[in-house]
Amino acid sequence: DAKTTQPNSMESNEEEPVHLPCNHSTISGTDYIHWYRQLPSQGPEYVIHGLTSNVNNRMASLAIAEDRKSSTLILHRATLRDAAVYYCIPSPWETSGSRLTFGEGTQLTVNP
């Protein structure tokens, strides 16, 4: 499994954009990059995933570096509900729906 490096914590203000970085320099060519988040007292929640090009959905955007050694999760307007631990998880296409290797993630604090 590819190793990831994420900041332990980040802080943002409500209604401002948030950029959460992730380094995954040992990623293989067929690994997708998944992001999950875990709100307090809840199980992890899928956010977004991508392979090479940038991806957008209703929750967030994912920007993937051209060399794929890093990615950034973008929350366009942070809300208090976005306060959570965010996990960046490179995972092979074949197994990403069944086995996720979580690191320690980034604790995001959103200030009102």
Place this chain on the structure above:
Amino acid sequence: DAGVTQSPTHLIKTRGQQVTLRCSPKSGHDTVSWYQQALGQGPQFIFQYYEEEERQRGNFPDRFSGHQFPNYSSELNVNALLLGDSALYLCASSLGAGWGNQPQHFGDGTRLSIL
């Protein structure tokens, strides 16, 4: 549309006892994975069940076992409980043994405390 449900939500046991945790997958899903999350850490993969068989297993001892029923629900059994087994146990479901890069859907877990 019912999501992943787990029971019980909290459980207290003593060392040496055995415990069974239960999981019902999201409607339409046929694959169940179990994770252990110690306090302050990310979840760790225990094993996955598909077609009533264990398909993948993480680095956990044989004290951890499971079962999947024909209705796709699943149980996690832990024997000879140790203090270190205290954790949040998470169940996740997906479709088709996880192939095809599908997101996993997690329940809110069972908090197991060992005294």
